[in-house]
Amino acid sequence: MAAPPSDTQVQSATVQSLRPVGDDAFVLGVTFPEPFPALAAGRFFMLRREDDLSPAIPRPFSVYRQDENGALEFLVKTLGKGTQALAKTRVGEPVLVVGPLGNGWPAWKADGSAKWFVGGGIGSAPFYMAIQQAVAQGVAPELITFVYGGRTKGFLYDLDLFRELGVNVVAATDDGTEGFHGNVVQACESMLEAQNGPVQVFTCGPDPMMKAVVAFADKNGFESWISLETYMGCGVGICNGCAVGTTEDGPFGDWPVAKCCVDGPVFASTAVHV
Ligand SMILES: Cc1cc2nc3c(=O)[nH]c(=O)nc-3n(C[C@H](O)[C@H](O)[C@H](O)COP(=O)(O)OP(=O)(O)OC[C@H]3O[C@@H](n4cnc5c(N)ncnc54)[C@H](O)[C@@H]3O)c2cc1C
Ligand code: FES
Structure with a gap:
């Protein structure tokens, strides 16, 4: 049974930058007391402010960019309460960050394709x-x-x-x-x-x-x-909030659902139904 990744941590990160992009999004840069080693693309983190402005449940965001010191950036589209709260953070403020989570893209094959x-x-x-x-x-x-x-x-x-x-x-x-x-x-x-x-x-x-x-x-x-960017609750495989239907002849066999947070968020398209 899939479990949360062994490198997942809960940390209080510090906002380093907040850069508006496009019509309705921003890039949130954060630094960590203990920076992460290089992360695989496609993994994600759960984020929330540490005050009541954020909903109690953190929201999932893909890791967008990582610099040589381990600082991370998240590209966030402003939608509802969780993302609006993150948009209001200022440089120097803390945010709660859980991760890295999920599997990331498959290994890149330099096979000519x-x-x-x-x-x-x-x-x-x-x-x-x-x-x-x-x-x-x-x-x-x-x-x-x-x-x-x-x-x-x-x-x-x-x-x-x-x-x-x-x-x-x-x-x-x-x-x-x-x-x-x-x-x-x-x-x-x-x-x-x-x-x-x-x-x-x-x-x-x-x-x-x-x-x-x-x-x-x-x-x-x-x-x-x-x-997949399904709705998520816990992000670590406990709540079943991120279930996605699996295909009949796919790698999940007879198991009818996969958990996007721990089995994904990246799947072969033959494994799950979009
Ligand atoms: C693995 C993963 C990676 C993600 N990466 C990013 C990312 O890098 N950047 C980013 O901006 N967002 C990303 N998302 C989506 C992001 O988590 C949601 O937009 C966020 O949770 C919305 O929270 P909210 O409180 O602002 O909005 P809510 O108040 O929860 O919702 C506001 C509106 O958005 C809709 N909505 C909320 N979540 C989703 C969703 N997952 N899919 C479709 N509609 C939704 C709701 O139906 C509602 O209409 C990711 C999601 C997952 C699961
Ligand atoms: S979000 Fe809770 S099990 Fe996936």
Whole structure:
């Protein structure tokens, strides 16, 4: 049975920076009394303020970036009470941080296959370090494409930072205000003609988008992985608040549900239903 990762800690971190991005998000930088060693991309942390402004239950966020001193950044879209409270933190204030949690993306294979990272809106968060780590692990930058979609330009957060990573970046907006005029699946379809050889697809974003990306991958015979952003309670496998249905012939066998927090949040698309 899956258990919380052995490196999970509960720490009071200190806010180091708070940088607005796009129309409705911010990047929260935090430092730790005991910095973490290099973290695998795709893992996540539960965060809350240490006062009553935050709900009692911390909220999950992917690790966005990590610097050489172990300081972490989280890319946060402001939605409800939990994220609004985090948006009100100021430099020097404490935040409660539980993690690292979850499994992260699978090991990057420099096997000649193209890697298409397909993110929607805030679903870009687990991809910045994924791209850095894939390149560091030998995947040629020209084989990596980050397809980043949003309703409009203001929901493509830190696009310029992604462009600085030196891989192919294809922006796509529903209203045509940035890059390809259309959604990420249409952008992927437009890339097919120039593609020779195998492709692996990794996606994170709203569920309908991921479903469409997986259908696109299946149709073209590409392997795919998804990073789910289900609602979470405890984040450590106790509350069953993050159950996701498993596929009949998948790796979970007869077990009908997986726990996103400890079995995921990254799954092979053949393992669970989006
Ligand atoms: C593993 C994981 C990683 C995540 N990484 C990030 C990240 O890097 N950056 C980021 O901004 N968010 C991320 N999320 C989503 C984030 O946790 C939620 O947006 C957050 O919990 C909302 O809290 P809130 O109190 O502000 O909103 P709430 O008051 O809880 O909800 C506000 C509104 O948002 C909707 N909502 C809340 N949570 C979700 C969700 N998970 N999926 C769809 N709709 C939701 C609610 O239905 C409601 O309409 C991640 C989630 C998971 C599980
Ligand atoms: S969030 Fe509690 S079991 Fe996953």
